[in-house]
Amino acid sequence: PAEFGLYGIGFAISLFYAGIGSALFLTQMIVHTPDKSPEERKPYAGRILLLELSFCALTVSLGVVTLLASGLFWDSMARHAMFALAVMAASVTHLLKEFFTGHAYNVRKEPWALSIHSMVAVVTVVLLFTQYRFVGSLDAAIALLVYATAQASGALLGFCMSRLPVMHPLCALIETLTEIFCGGKWASIASVVHFARIQVYTIVVASLLGPVGVAKLNASRLLVAPAN
Numbered sequence: 396p397a398e399f400g401l402y403g404i405g406f407a408i409s410l411f412y413a414g415i416g417s418a419l420f421l422t423q424m425i426v427h428t429p430d431k432s433p434e435e436r437k438p439y440a441g442r443i444l445l446l447e448l449s450f451c452a453l454t455v456s457l458g459v460v461t462l463l464a465s466g467l468f469w470d471s472m473a474r475h476a477m478f479a480l481a482v483m484a485a486s487v488t489h490l491l492k493e494f495f496t497g498h499a500y501n502v503r504k505e506p507w508a509l510s511i512h513s514m515v516a517v518v519t520v521v522l523l524f525t526q527y528r529f530v531g532s533l534d535a536a537i538a539l540l541v542y543a544t545a546q547a548s549g550a551l552l553g554f555c556m557s558r559l560p561v562m563h564p565l566c567a568l569i570e571t572l573t574e575i576f577c578g579g580k581w582a583s584i585a586s587v588v589h590f591a592r593i594q595v596y597t598i599v600v601a602s603l604l605g606p607v608g609v610a611k612l613n614a615s616r617l618l619v620a621p622a623n
Contacts, residue, residue: 400606401535403613405482407597411590412486418582420447421497423575441559442571451487458483481539488546495553507556515549
């Protein structure tokens with residue numbers, strides 16, 4: 396139960412991160428693309444992708460530094476280092492996969508989105524079967540790493556299909572960042588409010604009852620999820 400609860404907490408963190416990133420980048424790309432000329436739209440999407448990759452790299456760098464610094468002072472943080480790294484991997488790969496599925500709909504290439512999600516599903520099944528067959532035990536870190544690997548596979552397929560250019564001058568990137576930040580800051584605030592409304596139970600239960608409490612609540616939610 397404790398591992399299932401940790402998985403629920405880690406998954407909620409990945410959803411929060413992907414929501415913030417999508418609000419800052421993907422949503423703004425969808426909003427501003429119609430204002431671009433047809434020949435400018437693909438380079439524009441490539442600049443958004445490069446900005447999102449930079450955002451992910453900055454997040455991972457800060458997360459690793461924080462994790463190393465915290466591990467020097469708190470033994471509990473050192474014990475959960477693998478779990479924290481798995482959460483970071485799941486968060487970043489989920490955001491990147493969401494970018495390519497959103498881009499697929501934005502350019503009216505719906506089969507790309509279907510292919511990306513099919514890749515995610517196939518890789519997830521293969522990895523879970525391999526883990527069950529050869530490893531046996533499953534904890535929260537391994538489950539999140541399986542999830543992250545599947546999401547990364549979908550993102551890589553999306554990149555190969557879209558063939559977005561990622562080499563752009565710095566001035567063009569700064570101009571694009573300035574443009575998307577005007578609306579992105581408000582969209583990210585809305586994303587935080589939406590996450591708090593949907594996932595408030597995870598935050599409250601985790602702080603009061605710990606991972607086991609989250610596990611029991613998530614297990615209960617699974618029973619009513621089909622009806623919803």
